[in-house]
Amino acid sequence: MPNQRSVYYLSDRTGITAETLGHSLLTQFDGFEWRKVSIPFIENEEQAREVAEQINQTAERDGKRPLVFSTIITSEIRRHIEQANCVIYDFFETFIGSMEQELGQPSAHAVGRSHSVHNTSSYFNRISAINYSLSNDDGMNLRNFDKADVILVGVSRSGKTPTCLYMALQYGISAANYPLTEEDMETHDLPKALLPYRDKLFGLTLSAEQLTQIRQERRPNSRYASLEQCELELKWQSELYQRYRLPFIDTTNISIEEISTTILKQKKLKRRLYGE
Template identity: 65%
Template sequence: MNKQKRTVFYLSDRTGITAETLGHSLLTQFDGIEWKKINVPFLDNMAKARTLVERINRAAESDGHRPLVFSTLLREDILEVIQQANCRVYDFFETFISSIEQELQQLSARMVGRAHGLQQSLSYFKRISALNYALAHDDGVNPKNFTEADIILVGVSRTGKTPTCLYLALQYGIVAANYPFTQEDMSANQLPKVLESVRNKLFGLTLNVAQLHFIRQERRPQSQYASLAQCQLEIK
């Protein structure tokens, strides 16, 4: 059975991360649909809005279904233009702000960019500090500073330690280092000495052997490092 193909637009007068995150979370509850996702950030003037209306209408004609539009736009005039397109608009601010205004008995400011003002908070600087730490302690560098880490990821080469550390730093401000197990470490069949004092901070990452083999082949084709046998040995 062929999947239904439909287009979804995420609109915002800023980066669009909120609209995309919330919209995606809702769409994951619906199976059997292949979504073409289009993020439209910084939709902040009427010319852009009118151009987008044409784009939405073309998508509706191509798909044979009107697109879904998830919006965190605050400018009502721009939103009114978008609503003239052949689409179904889900306005997150209208859905929630009006209800909150009623509960608090206070009108909202409805000012663009308020969320980004939060970047000056301590949480922002914490994330930046965690990011700097992750970069300075990647692949076992500066192990004497591992005591400063919240967690230390360990595993064989190419199991995703570095991107995981960066993600944890950027999203949650978690101070994460990582240590790659070498052939010598695995031959010893015991925890490397530099990790002994931080055992309580260790988290291991592993990977399917076939996937590890594929990733290493992309990096060093036809090498011993990338061979299926080597990957099986190291994962074991």
């Protein structure tokens, strides 16, 4: 039976930073079942006291101190959390002091800068990329493919849409996608619509077992979801990737974050967020 521990992600804004960094650290420890609680927008001392009380109740229930990952800037709010029965991993407190000393100036201690829209260029890059990916999903607007940074290809339900949206949201990348269908298989060739954009193509693949499991959720007990059909499509897809020397990645056992980062690296795409 796994060892159960409670984890809190606390922030005075969205909590995305605390969750992302905290999750990265927790993945290094096997054999635990994490009970995760995310509490964003802790903006005053009254809210902080309520959160501290909730943490204390959790500690009493579990018989163990909860782990708390925090990106709270305001010291008055942070003080109440520090008094709770928990072990705190405060990302800003850990690094800000050392950076102030090295850079020779105090930090702004401004709330929400990491996810604010003070960089309007970065913000609108993100919105534009998301709109592009939504408008160019499943090959809907082939005429817009010339504006794509990358075009993901793969058989149905191979993860193209979520990967495109993740790259748009996190990196400001304009990603389109095109589904490889049974009709395409009959031609034994790359779809003609994709030929002008070969340098932008990137393939996704996965195991036949995982593909059939995903398809079963959409169309249970159908030919479309059968293991035989999935194996047939993936075999044809693999041959296509090799024939046209298309870069591709097997997504069977890796996260969407790893998939997206691999695509950016292999296609030499530059992130358009955070002032880059």
